[in-house]
Amino acid sequence: MVCGDAEFLMLEMVDFLRSIGLVVQFGETGETTFLPGLEICAGILMVDEKKLLHPGDLLHEGGHLAVLPAEQRGCAQGHVGDDAGLEMAAIAWSYAAARHLGIAPEVVFHEAGYRSGGDSILENFAAGRYFGVPILEWCGMTGGDGKPYPAMRKWLRD
Numbered sequence: 001m002v003c004g005d006a007e008f009l010m011l012e013m014v015d016f017l018r019s020i021g022l023v024v025q026f027g028e029t030g031e032t033t034f035l036p037g038l039e040i041c042a043g044i045l046m047v048d049e050k051k052l053l054h055p056g057d058l059l060h061e062g063g064h065l066a067v068l069p070a071e072q073r074g075c076a077q078g079h080v081g082d083d084a085g086l087e088m089a090a091i092a093w094s095y096a097a098a099r100h101l102g103i104a105p106e107v108v109f110h111e112a113g114y115r116s117g118g119d120s121i122l123e124n125f126a127a128g129r130y131f132g133v134p135i136l137e138w139c140g141m142t143g144g145d146g147k148p149y150p151a152m153r154k155w156l157r158d
Helices: 005-019 057-067 084-101 118-126 133-138
Strands: 023-026 038-041 044-047
Touching (some): 005 023, 005 044, 005 057, 005 084, 038 057, 057 084, 084 118, 084 133
Antiparallel strands (some): 038 044
């Protein structure tokens, strides 16, 4: 359950996701969701504050929606991380979003996530060894404007 500073971070992330055009709603999620307290239903990111264990997961799931083509975003349902390329793009997107918001990347890449690979992702990204960024560049979301990643040109894929 989210409380204290974690609740403030959660609300900051929700405000950001909404500001870029994603739909985030609070309510009950199913009992068996990919991440506790989060569920994607018809392109809407549902947040169950009572079940949410890691607020940083909001940015990762938001990243999944953000990197989907616009015509697919509104019908995204359930677990949307089956495509390895889009999974890497969502990871890169969520790192950029955390940096943009001034949130410690450790909030997103916590020890309980990423099949216990969060530390490895943090180590590589901190050293500038990014993955997923070429996909963001290909989608026109970063690069090409003189500001290298993790700066983003736009937060949603067309």
